Amino acid sequence: MNLGPVKAFNVMKTCFGGFEDVGASKVEFKNYKRHINLFIGEYDADMVVRHLNERNHSQPNFSYDYITDEENRLKGLFWCDDQAKRNYHVFGDTIITAKAVGSQPKVVVTNQDPAMKKAISVVFVDMRHRLCMWHVMHKLSPKVGVRLCNSTNFKERICGVVWTDILTPKEFESEWEAVIAEFNLEDNDWLSDIFALRESWIPAYYRMEEMSGLMRTTSRRTFYAWRYRDIVFGVFQGISKTIHSE
Secondary structure, eight states, X not given: OOOOHHHHHHHHHHHHTSGGGTSSOHHHHHHHHHXXXXXXXXXXXXXXXXXXXXXXXXXXXXXXXEEEOTTSOEEEEEEEOHHHHHHHHHHOOEEETTBOOSSSOSEEEEOSOHHHHHHHHHHOTTSEEEEOHHHHHTTHHHHHOHHHHHHSSHHHHHHHHHSOSSSOHHHHHHHHHHHHHHTTOXXXXXXXXXXXXXXXXXXXXTTTSTTTTTGGGOSIIIIIHHHHHHHHHHHHHHHHHHHHHO
């Protein structure tokens, strides 16, 4: 996430409830960002690798590896913790947005790219193809209207129907139709289209499958990103402590 100091300040303002409660000014945010950049210099990749190495020594069953190019610049990075390894034994290989790890997967999770759907049906004939729930629901506000989502409880209602695996298919369809009717959205083409695809992304239709709990966290921004953010956050914690100690 490319979050500059001004945006970071505004986020903190929202989190704490006002500018006066942030504890620093925009100028101080900018200065701190400059200090961090000066401290890191050209060694950002070195810091990440060093942090992974520390995890490798402190966390049981944590693995990592990386490759560099001919000029010793970081080219590829991989890490895997104990939870990821346990998930692999349960779920096998999974492809997310068509990036494969290993052999023939059991499940492929993608966005709604029609070309990808066609290719998957030809290449991986024996596996299950699911749509990433996050990619579908991420379009909700622009497709139905920002005003509707922000000024009513529509978004809360529809998310309550979608983001659950306790409903049966019949219950889901009944709840969905009730929400659509309540907000007069029967003529919304996008909602009609994603409802027609419901068996590919709604947990009610595969809640007994092993992948059902994982389907809600398969997007790059909600599954892998939080792991990467956790590692990067650890690196910057160390940087912050070093700067303050100096």
